[in-house]
Amino acid sequence: MSLDLLSSATATEPWKEPASFWGGLSHAVRDVSGPVATLSLPALRYNALDMVVRAGGVPIRVASKSVRVREAIDATLAMAGYQGILAFTLPEALWLAEAHDDVVVGYPTADRAAIASLAADERAARRVTLMVDDLAQLDLIDAVAAPGARPELRVAIDADASWRAPGLGHIGVFRSPVHEPGEVAALARGIAARPGFRLVGLMMYEAQIAGQGDDTGSGDGMIRWMQRRSSRELLERRAEIVAALRDVAPLEFVNGGGTGSLEFTASDQSVTELTAGSGLLAGHLFDGYRSFELAPAAAFALEVVRKPAPDVATVLGGGWIASGPPVASRQPLPVWPQGLTTLPREGAGEVQTPLRGDAARDLHVGDRVWFRHSKSGELAERVDRYHVVDGERLIGEVPTYRGEGKAFL
Known part of the structure; x- marks a missing residue:
């Protein structure tokens, strides 16, 4: 599909109501199996427009490393205020x-x-x-x-x-x-x-x-x-x-x-x-700034496969660590249900990731947990496509670089 960021922006900011936002994503991809990565079209549109406002009329060159999805790059460049690519x-x-x-x-x-x-x-x-x-x-x-x-x-x-x-x-x-x-x-x-x-x-x-x-x-x-x-x-x-x-x-x-x-x-x-570029998909590494607040445009969900303790739910996968120093900020961040954390001695695992918190008591095998990646573009190296979601609707999918058979680094 071709992403369209030029249509009228949504009048609401659904990500500010977490239960509705993450619940909508879950509903949209309810029939998609396995680890699933999503792009929220309203959030992507919001971020792209917000950066144009912040740039104050100076053109923005899109940093491709922070996106790694050609359709998203092309859609951004179709907007006034963007010009050229930094590969x-x-x-x-x-x-x-x-x-x-x-x-x-x-x-x-x-x-x-x-x-x-x-x-x-x-x-x-x-x-x-x-x-x-x-x-x-x-x-x-x-x-x-x-x-x-x-x-x-x-x-x-x-x-x-x-x-x-x-x-x-x-x-x-x-x-x-x-x-x-x-x-x-x-x-x-x-x-x-x-x-x-x-x-x-x-x-x-x-x-x-x-x-x-x-x-x-x-x-x-x-x-x-x-x-x-x-x-x-x-x-x-x-x-x-x-x-x-x-x-x-x-x-x-x-x-x-x-x-x-x-x-x-x-x-x-x-x-x-x-x-x-990072501001488009909004990895959680860019949450800690006073001057702006990004919408979580990119996210991924992993499925619960076991319950080793009442307050622990283990999802399959999760070790999608971002580049940089090996500190907590480079781990994927569990965001829904709220209140889940990785275990200090295990972190995000290569094949499985145990998550602890009161919310785990209500999770069952087959339920999904939503995460945000630390760095915006690096999630695309883990999946071959993003499922594009608008509210509770799955409206299509777009291939990542990996999905197009490209692995540049």
Whole structure:
């Protein structure tokens, strides 16, 4: 099916009535066997529109890694306020570029076969932009396809947006080795001097702001202080970097932000576009933010197969752990019936997951328990399709990347 997010938005927010919302999902998929993953069409529509409002008129590039469903990506791009895709691998970008003309690869690549495919396809070379942060990455590309034997390749620089805090050191993620304006400008000049490449863009992802909740109930005051200080530093440094790069090449885009920082990044006059994806499907990792509240668009249900104790119900499966540090926030979160928790010594299991709580007393073999995945896109690696639900109605299904036979990472 083709998802339609352009129709009139629902007048209600059913997810705010948990019994009705999760009960509606259960009713809609009552005849679907086994583990089942769902997309709530009203919730997806709400999230997509809410992010456009938060972006304040700055176009949003869809982060495909946080979706991994082509129909959902296409439906989002059909909405005003969205433009282009940020892919996570070059093979994925080549696949998506068959239908889309603006695909930026968000990470450097060393995939020689994919580089060779890009170099042999003039249309793909016009549509796909590679990400670099080191001239060694250009050396690898040239070793696969010499500049004179291929079309000119589009590249963008990934500059480090972390905060090097006085006395605290590096705060953020470890991505690019170029941080200071002079370092980024030197890399840009090196790219401009290389035949066969054209510098078209800059990306700076402020993970310490976009990817760090400030309303989690743990250290929120310190996190807000850090984000205020980091934001001020980044506004100045990004402006200096952009000014330096524009002396080297006429940039087509300056990309920044993420679901958690749309308002801040949109306020940066140096930025021409934002990136977001997690906010569409709304993994529970993005629950702890003061400035926005997402609707649970993606969820999955597992079936109770045994009752080892009156207050324990065991479901088949569950070990769908998200990437990142091995902490509780990366586990799938049981959300319905309310009050269920995983056991500290077992967590979410490879084949079975025991859940404890008073609600388990009323669960029977064959009943369903609803979960939300921690990271939005990674659930798609566990299922081959999402069942699309509107209220209590099952209106169709859409394949995930996995369902289309694709496994990019």
